[in-house]
Amino acid sequence: MVNGWMAFSRDLQEQLPLVLNGLIETLNLTVAISISGLLLGVVVFYLSTCRSALIRQVTKGYISFFIGMPLIVLLFLIYYGLPQWGVRMSPFTVAFIGFTLNVAAYNAAYLTTAFNGMDATELEAAHAQGFSDGQVFRYITLPQVLRLSVPALTNQVIGNLKDSSVAFLIQYTEFFARVQELAATNFQFFKAYLFAALVYLAIVSLIVVIARMIEKRICIIG
Amino acid sequence: MDMLGILQHLAGGVVYTVLVTLVCSLTGLAVGLSVATIRRLSGAPLRTVCDVYTYLLRGVPVLVLLFIVYFGLPGIGLKVPPLLAMALSLGLISSAYLAEIFRGALDSVDPVEVLAAQAMGMTRFQIFWHIEMPQMLRFSLPGMVNEFTSVLKYSPFAYTVGIPEITKEAITLTATTLQGAEIYLVVGILYFSIYRILLVGVRALERYFRVPGIASL
Amino acid sequence: MALIEIRELEKRFNDQRVLAGVNLDVEAGEIKVVMGPSGCGKSTLLRCLNRLVDPTSGTIHFDGQEVTGPMVDVRLLRQKIGFVFQQFALYRHLSVLDNVTLGLRKLQKLRKPDAEEKAMAQLERLGMAAHKDKFPAQISGGQKQRVALARALAMDPAMIVLDEPTSALDPVMCREVGELIRQLNSEGVTMLCVTHDIDLAQAISEKAVFLNQGVVSAEATFAALANHDHEATRTFFNRTKA
Numbered sequence: 001m002v003n004g005w006m007a008f009s010r011d012l013q014e015q016l017p018l019v020l021n022g023l024i025e026t027l028n029l030t031v032a033i034s035i036s037g038l039l040l041g042v043v044v045f046y047l048s049t050c051r052s053a054l055i056r057q058v059t060k061g062y063i064s065f066f067i068g069m070p071l072i073v074l075l076f077l078i079y080y081g082l083p084q085w086g087v088r089m090s091p092f093t094v095a096f097i098g099f100t101l102n103v104a105a106y107n108a109a110y111l112t113t114a115f116n117g118m119d120a121t122e123l124e125a126a127h128a129q130g131f132s133d134g135q136v137f138r139y140i141t142l143p144q145v146l147r148l149s150v151p152a153l154t155n156q157v158i159g160n161l162k163d164s165s166v167a168f169l170i171q172y173t174e175f176f177a178r179v180q181e182l183a184a185t186n187f188q189f190f191k192a193y194l195f196a197a198l199v200y201l202a203i204v205s206l207i208v209v210i211a212r213m214i215e216k217r218i219c220i221i222g
Numbered sequence: 223m224d225m226l227g228i229l230q231h232l233a234g235g236v237v238y239t240v241l242v243t244l245v246c247s248l249t250g251l252a253v254g255l256s257v258a259t260i261r262r263l264s265g266a267p268l269r270t271v272c273d274v275y276t277y278l279l280r281g282v283p284v285l286v287l288l289f290i291v292y293f294g295l296p297g298i299g300l301k302v303p304p305l306l307a308m309a310l311s312l313g314l315i316s317s318a319y320l321a322e323i324f325r326g327a328l329d330s331v332d333p334v335e336v337l338a339a340q341a342m343g344m345t346r347f348q349i350f351w352h353i354e355m356p357q358m359l360r361f362s363l364p365g366m367v368n369e370f371t372s373v374l375k376y377s378p379f380a381y382t383v384g385i386p387e388i389t390k391e392a393i394t395l396t397a398t399t400l401q402g403a404e405i406y407l408v409v410g411i412l413y414f415s416i417y418r419i420l421l422v423g424v425r426a427l428e429r430y431f432r433v434p435g436i437a438s439l
Numbered sequence: 440m441a442l443i444e445i446r447e448l449e450k451r452f453n454d455q456r457v458l459a460g461v462n463l464d465v466e467a468g469e470i471k472v473v474m475g476p477s478g479c480g481k482s483t484l485l486r487c488l489n490r491l492v493d494p495t496s497g498t499i500h501f502d503g504q505e506v507t508g509p510m511v512d513v514r515l516l517r518q519k520i521g522f523v524f525q526q527f528a529l530y531r532h533l534s535v536l537d538n539v540t541l542g543l544r545k546l547q548k549l550r551k552p553d554a555e556e557k558a559m560a561q562l563e564r565l566g567m568a569a570h571k572d573k574f575p576a577q578i579s580g581g582q583k584q585r586v587a588l589a590r591a592l593a594m595d596p597a598m599i600v601l602d603e604p605t606s607a608l609d610p611v612m613c614r615e616v617g618e619l620i621r622q623l624n625s626e627g628v629t630m631l632c633v634t635h636d637i638d639l640a641q642a643i644s645e646k647a648v649f650l651n652q653g654v655v656s657a658e659a660t661f662a663a664l665a666n667h668d669h670e671a672t673r674t675f676f677n678r679t680k681a
Binding site (some may be wrong): 069073076077082083163169176188200204205 | 278280281284294295374376392403404
Binding site (some may be wrong): 334340342343344345356433435436 | 489491513514515516517518520522524526528529530531532533541542545546573574575576577594
């Protein structure tokens with residue numbers, strides 16, 4: 001057992017640059033999809049509040065479909081399916097597109113929930129003052145809805161970090177993929193995966209702390 | 223191969239997908255309920271243990287825990303069969319999320335009702351069993367549905383430990399037919415259908431247990 | 440001997456003496472009204488009776504038995520004292536009927552048909568039989584308090600304790616519940632009612648106990664209380680009257 005730990009830590013030190021590199025890739029992906037997922041989520045949410053019934057229906061279908069479909073299947077579809085039609089993309093691009101579509105659906109759903117809880121008279125008042133639909137959305141709806149959704153949105157970021165480990169299944173060499181390689185060199189699978197779990201846990205804790213700080217700063221009084 | 227042919231090939235996997243989802247959901251429900259119960263009924267030390275449990279399991283990716291259980295534990299002498307490995311990873315992680323949902327729902331139980339039950343002469347456990355838990359379950363329904371659909375969506379990880387569910391069948395089929403696009407499209411539609419059926423079932427259940435004045439869904 | 444004999448009852452929360460030596464008797468069959476300003480310890484007094492709150496010192500004898508000691512079967516004691524709360528405290532996941540039968544089935548271990556028969560008798564008595572399948576959210580405040588009374592009475596308690604039974608109700612319903620309490624008492628139910636609602640107090644009793652700063656400072660008819668020598672008592676009963 002002690003020998004095992006020593007072998008593991010020796011190999012970990014040897015492969016540390018690669019592991020760290022993987023960690024950076026993981027964070028890259030997490031940050032990228034958190035931002036793109038939020039932006040697309042806002043767009044989808046905007047379309048879901050649109051006056052056109054057709055557009056509302058389509059966005060509803062979008063949200064429902066991507067929430068009902070496993071992320072991994074979406075990634076496999078893009079990574080293993082699309083090349084058949086001549087569309088070839090790097091693992092990062094595939095992960096980025098797949099995650100963005102998926103995360104945006106979730107974020108749009110959170111924003112919609114917050115929107116449904118909003119005071120309708122406020123929106124009426126804004127319209128009565130003469131603001132256009134777009135202005136009402138930008139100045140009234142979105143700021144409120146975003147603030148109300150902060151806990152859900154930060155949970156989604158934590159989810160993004162954890163789910164990014166899935167990307168190794170489409171050959172993206174992120175953190176967990178590097179840990180796999182590390183485990184394969186000395187067959188200390190248990191230790192390697194436990195190490196990975198602790199690293200994820202540490203980053204999740206960090207995000208939780210930051211999220212609490214954000215929540216405190218921007219909470220609406222009342 | 224046309225879509226129908228693909229569907230026929232993948233149909234066998236549906237049983238395993240449903241099986242994995244059920245096993246992990248039930249594990250999550252049983253453990254999650256136990257954790258919420260222990261947390262509610264016991265003193266500070268055990269409560270902290272429950273909090274640590276939920277915090278740890280919510281901080282670890284499903285795939286990583288699955289690999290610890292299935293590929294890691296044999297290294298220290300514990301061989302775990304695939305389905306059990308799913309229950310011990312996906313199932314336990316969902317138990318942590320469910321325990322948190324239950325905790326929130328218990329906070330919504332009116333303390334005066336608990337006091338009334340106490341004044342009636344009920345034991346602490348009777349109060350939990352007859353007053354708190356029935357209300358908790360109704361309050362938690364939306365959260366529980368989210369969690370079960372989430373389990374369904376993580377169930378494809380079962381392919382990594384060799385369970386022949388939909389995704390595993392799709393990988394095999396893609397390797398021989400090279401029709402990945404159509405195959406994964408069908409897979410997506412299959413999962414979406416299972417998800418919708420699950421929702422219909424839950425809605426029916428919800429209608430059956432609905433009590434006026436207790437909001438859910 | 441009185442059904443309830445409270446002697447020198449004291450309750451401290453940290454440094455605060457909420458009850459500072461209360462002496463009070465409740466005779467079987469009587470209705471006793473305890474009044475006093477908010478924070479005078481009324482609720483704490485009631486909660487000491489069935490040990491929802493443990494008194495710091497003093498004694499309570501219930502039916503001749505000391506109830507403050509450690510050897511007392513608290514749950515059995517609680518089954519003998521029906522408790523009615525200000526906020527009704529109906530179990531909102533249970534129908535009106537199930538609210539009444541729960542204690543009968545789970546505490547008195549009655550079979551379901553027997554429990555339902557007994558519960559229905561009480562619901563009839565309180566005019567709620569027609570609403571037996573409704574849920575708490577579907578009935579009015581006054582109706583909720585009727586169900587709460589039925590729930591307490593169904594357990595065949597030695598007495599009913601009411602904690603501000605009307606303060607969550609509108610005036611019409613207050614009167615309704617007041618009449619009901621009076622009727623139940625005339626049927627022989629012993630009651631101890633804590634309230635700051637003078638209308639309710641006068642509707643159900645000729646006399647009241649004035650609890651002030653943790654002690655019983657007077658027990659007399661309303662007229663006597665309004666002209667009491669003790670200034671705080673006089674002020675309280677004149678103010679609440681106006």
